[in-house]
Amino acid sequence: MNSADIPVIRKIIQRNKRWDLIFAIAGFLALLLGVLTFLALFVQMAYTGWERLTPEFFTNFPSRRAAQAGILSAWVGSLLVMLVTALSAVPLGVAAGIYLEEYASKNLVTDIIEINVTNLAGVPSIVYGLLALGVFVYGFGFGQSILSAGLTLGLLILPVVIVATREAIRSIPLHIREAAYGLGATRWQVTRDHIVPYSLPGILTGVIIGMSRAIGETAPIITIGALTFIAFLPASPVGPEFPWLSFEWLKSGFTVMPIQMFNWTSRPEEAFQQNAAAAGFILVLMTLAMNATAIWIRYHVRKDIKW
Amino acid sequence: MVSSTTMRMSDQREDQATPQALSNTAGFRSLRSHGVVARVETAPVKAAVEDFSFYYGDFKALKSISLPVHEKRVTALIGPSGCGKSTLLRAFNRMHDLYPGNRYEGAIRLHPDNTNLLSPGVDPIEVRMRIGMVFQKPNPFPKSIYENVAYGLRIRGEGNRSVLDDRVKEALQGAALWSEVEHRLHDPATALSGGQQQRLCIARCLATNPEVLLFDEPTSALDPIATASIEDLIHELRDKVTILIVTHNMQQAARVSDYTAYMYLGELMEFGETSQIFVNPTRKETEDYITGRFG
């Protein structure tokens, strides 16, 4: 190469860099669109519902008078349903994902299972509602309860957790696995000491996505018969006497935040629209808080794993 | 297939180098410390590869290989890329069992108990507990230095902290890494340099006192200085453990090994003492490869 080529090279670089710029702008605009839409909705809800965001709003049951109506039963219901969802979907999904990746032999059956799992992620949530109505509510006799709702949503997010788990496991380099097996570790030891810890951040991302979807779901919850007007709380999970834990709450009727919101938006009075906006605002905050928790856990897990 | 006179499996134990071969190898001998010659002559067989073939699915990667691996000696596997060196090495600790479609034929017998490592009745985990492997690319776990070295002990059920501490220290000393990491045992292993990581991987193997150590091109990702330190280490280790090493570097094979096996297209072309193979190869192909005329 001689130095006379330098202007030519510079021109080529300039042309190539144009695409850098174009993409950067396009990407930024796309991001902006998403963020601004969310912010607009969020601010709109906060603005509309601002006056209703008093402490009583959180401690009052729903009421026929908008000014006295609160979201106590809804946020408690959402929290408990999410608890059941997480406790059912996370262990099941992670176990299934690990089994499929690490234990199952690769054959036609696992291929079919794999396709099925992926497809399940795309099944409309109302279908899960119908399934749960038949299986949990009537089949197992769980009734229209927190347990049924939690399990339904757990089922709904199970494919997401499974797929995320598998992806996370696949991203673990082969040579790390070979190092562990090479020392004489059993499959279980490799899974427990390496596969699970190293894939945990990825799994948590899947859990965040799944839970965020579940907390906003209305259709399947209505299908299994959540009530829209609940003026009582489920039994407390901790009791005063031995064994101090009670599972009565699982059988309790319930409502959840999105249903409460839906109920209020369908009222003609303006005041209820304010309630709905305030509840929506809180629902978004709950989702954000859930995500923040998962991100915090993920951060701490990542701190111990240094690739 | 195997032409070297040292290859008759029945009399491996007295596979002494001929006087003629010895005189030819004076140049190589001078590279080494005194006493090596006598050791070579008396080394018993630690592992014997017997008529071993290996298949990746339908592809026959190794064709009836027979090869002795002498106890507390370094055996080098050389040969052009793709000839099956790694495949043979990985058979020794049943790494191939991790992937579907792989098939063994023949035997690799580990002495003194004469266990056939490849027999379906032998648990690959037992094999891997007896035979350690160091890979081409350093592959520390994304954990602390300490936990890396302790891992082999932990999976063997060792939970006693002071025992672990001692063994970790011993292993790191054995791998000539202790002085460099002694004050940062709980730092992440990935913060070490490539050469240090490779020595850490060696320490991880040493911690469990394996009978045989497998090295698959352990220095190919390292600079000359790190390479020299690994080679020194192998020199020291051969008093304690049987070593099988794959290398592309002829000088390295000459420097570190007592025996050399030359492989080509899945076959073992020649096996013998390193001095004999390098100075007086029986086969033309071996000579061509070693002198760089081919491969």
Ligand SMILES: Nc1ncnc2c1ncn2[C@@H]1O[C@H](COP(=O)(O)OP(=O)(O)OP(=O)(O)O)[C@@H](O)[C@H]1O
């Ligand atoms: N997983 C695999 N599936 C199918 N064929 C394989 C696999 N791994 C290796 N082979 C083939 O087996 C032969 C031997 O491969 P191997 O990796 O043992 O060679 P090698 O001597 O170690 O080469 P290199 O010096 O390049 O590392 C090659 O032809 C290779 O293409």
Ligand SMILES: [Mg+2]
């Ligand atoms: Mg190789």
